[in-house]
Amino acid sequence: MDQDAHLQLGRCPHCNVARPNLGRRTTADTWSSDQSNRRYWVVYGCETCGGCILTVSPWDPSGLRPITNIWPSSEQVDNSVPQRARQFLQQAISSIHAPAGATMLAASSVDAMLKEIGLKDGSLYKRIREAQAQHLITAEMAAWAHxxxxxxxxxxxxxxxxxxxxxxxxxxxxxxxxALAQFLFVLPSRVARGRSESK
Structure with a gap:
């Protein structure tokens, strides 16, 4: 992806609108004190929410400017989160602009996570209480889940x-x-990966 007049993203990282109209607003060249590490920066603005996105590419006299970083980046759910819970959560993130739907999807993701760790009986209320009783989540996390x-x-x-x-x-x-996904799946996965790499 290059720094063109319009930035092509699937969703705005601020408002999550699909196929946002992101027009170039301003540019800047920078370099370090020894004249190295020259970079080209472009700020794009979302026509829907007014949020700005910053991109950077290595400076190239030929004008080729492949983007190396974007801030803020679109939120992506870590692959260590089980598929069903991950899909519900990703859809919740993508539908923030439709708050009632996002709220229901968030609860569905909680339900899917608790089922994934073996709590399958009864209602979501019962599963949250059981997760707390088994010390799989803290009392504060249980209250927030409720x-x-x-x-x-x-x-x-x-x-x-x-x-x-x-x-x-x-x-x-x-x-x-x-936060629940981090606690139940992402951090344990990173710890396990780190320990296996250190052996």
């Missing part, structure tokens, strides 16, 4: 007395599920 579960229940059952979640509410739910 918040996500209740938010999703309000949306699933179209509770007339419950407010619709906003984007901040959906982000909070997704944030918890990302």
């Amino acid at each position: 918040e996500v579960r209740l938010e999703a229940n309000d949306q699933r059952h179209a509770d007339e007395e419950a407010d619709l979640p906003n984007e901040a509410d959906a982000r909070k739910s997704v944030e918890f599920v990302q």
Whole structure:
């Protein structure tokens, strides 16, 4: 991918809109004090949310500028998270702009994670309590999981007395599920990989 007039991304890393219109806003050349490490920077702006994306490429007099880094990058769920839970979580991240849907997907991801670690009986409520009782998650994580579960229940059952979640509410739910994924799958996977590499 090169630094063209428009940046081609599948989703905006800020608002997650699909195929965002990301136009070039400004550019800059930089180099180190000894005149080495010359780089070309471009800032792109999302026409939907107004968020900016920064890209960098090595400076090349021919004008070829393959992008080497993008900030912020789009959120991707680690491959160590089991497939079903990972898909629910990735879809929740991608649908933040539709908060009720993102909230329900976040709860589905929690449910899939708990089933993956062997807690398959009963309701999500029971599985969360069982995970806490078995010390698989902390009391604080269980309380947060229950918040996500209740938010999703309000949306699933179209509770007339419950407010619709906003984007901040959906982000909070997704944030918890990302933390749970790290705790249950990503960190243990990294530890196991690190230990095997050190042998």
